[in-house]
Amino acid sequence: MNATYPLAEFPDYRLTPSQIPETVCEILDATTRKVLMKRIKQLLIKQNAILVAHYYTDADLQLIADETGGYVSDSLDMARFGNESESKTLVVCGVRFMGETAKILNPEKRILMPDLNAECSLDMGCPVDDFSAFCDQHPDRTIVVYANTSAEVKARADWIVTSGSAVDVVRHLKRQGEKIIWAPDKYLGEYVLEQTGADMILWQGSCVVHEEFKAMELVELRKQHPNAKVLVNPEAPAQIIRQADVVSSTTGIINAAKEFDALEFIVATDAGIFHKMQEAAPGKVFIEAPTAGKGATCKSCAHCPWMAMNSLSKLAYTLETGANEIFVDPDIIEKATVPIKRLLDFAKNQQQLAGDA
Numbered sequence: 001m002n003a004t005y006p007l008a009e010f011p012d013y014r015l016t017p018s019q020i021p022e023t024v025c026e027i028l029d030a031t032t033r034k035v036l037m038k039r040i041k042q043l044l045i046k047q048n049a050i051l052v053a054h055y056y057t058d059a060d061l062q063l064i065a066d067e068t069g070g071y072v073s074d075s076l077d078m079a080r081f082g083n084e085s086e087s088k089t090l091v092v093c094g095v096r097f098m099g100e101t102a103k104i105l106n107p108e109k110r111i112l113m114p115d116l117n118a119e120c121s122l123d124m125g126c127p128v129d130d131f132s133a134f135c136d137q138h139p140d141r142t143i144v145v146y147a148n149t150s151a152e153v154k155a156r157a158d159w160i161v162t163s164g165s166a167v168d169v170v171r172h173l174k175r176q177g178e179k180i181i182w183a184p185d186k187y188l189g190e191y192v193l194e195q196t197g198a199d200m201i202l203w204q205g206s207c208v209v210h211e212e213f214k215a216m217e218l219v220e221l222r223k224q225h226p227n228a229k230v231l232v233n234p235e236a237p238a239q240i241i242r243q244a245d246v247v248s249s250t251t252g253i254i255n256a257a258k259e260f261d262a263l264e265f266i267v268a269t270d271a272g273i274f275h276k277m278q279e280a281a282p283g284k285v286f287i288e289a290p291t292a293g294k295g296a297t298c299k300s301c302a303h304c305p306w307m308a309m310n311s312l313s314k315l316a317y318t319l320e321t322g323a324n325e326i327f328v329d330p331d332i333i334e335k336a337t338v339p340i341k342r343l344l345d346f347a348k349n350q351q352q353l354a355g356d357a
């Protein structure tokens, strides 16, 4: 079963340090910040545009989205919201695959992003030609691809999943007797495999942010905070996941902070999430899981360098000029729509089942 596929056959898709930018967060004086936020809100109204932001983006962007009828959420819900919104222009604060997903689901809408260089190491580590050739070698397998991939890779897939839906989708496929190619995140793949026991071959990509959490240092931190609950995103390595009280998507992590009776939480995901966690569970204490320590190489240290490219200044510029529009080839849109819609329908059915139970 599973990752018995010889790993030597996978080219090394680890990013080189020069491919990972420094995490640069915009620092503004109070007056400039206020002026920019006001201007952005005016521009959103004037252009009948809606701001959809990921939990990992700057807190000010999340505030603007919340205050202007926009939306802050995880990648699945961002796609769902964009699909349901009436607005002709969506401004997606996040990374490029999120903008592309919005375009695929809403080809008639104008999709803008503050910075088109906002990539994702998982997307970068899964080039479509190599991936497609790999899939061709395994025609008997269902291709399940994480949302953190290019539109072209999505177009090659049978199913798209997010961290919040991966286990349920793969469990469903296993019940149908299907064998799976999983891409690109090897850690999330290992976690899904362990949870479902499905027959999966795992592409060897990784998230440069979640990969940096350090297991030994986490053990020490837990000793210092014995009552803290540990909340982990499944893109983290298995040694981190093993120490978790909850392994979940970004939304699941925020919900756990609300629902658990604990006062302290150690959080192994991007630090951008703390804004919503504090809002959801005021008075509780959130501690970053350690990224420094033996073997530390990170430039991002618990904050995604590409998410950090979404700044107030760039957002204002994008709205002023219409720059940074996302375009996706219509053929790719047609093909990629199928597996994305499959996920959205599946998620809707799951919600209905949960509601009926």
Ligand code: 13P
Residues within 6 Å of the ligand: 073, 074, 075, 076, 148, 162, 163, 164, 207, 235, 249, 250, 251
């Ligand atoms: P979510 O699907 O939970 O939003 O996560 C996306 C992501 O990029 C995590 O690193």
Ligand code: SF4
Residues within 6 Å of the ligand: 095, 119, 120, 121, 122, 148, 207, 208, 209, 210, 235, 270, 304, 305, 306, 307
């Ligand atoms: Fe990609 Fe990791 Fe950044 Fe998420 S946190 S966008 S998976 S690089």
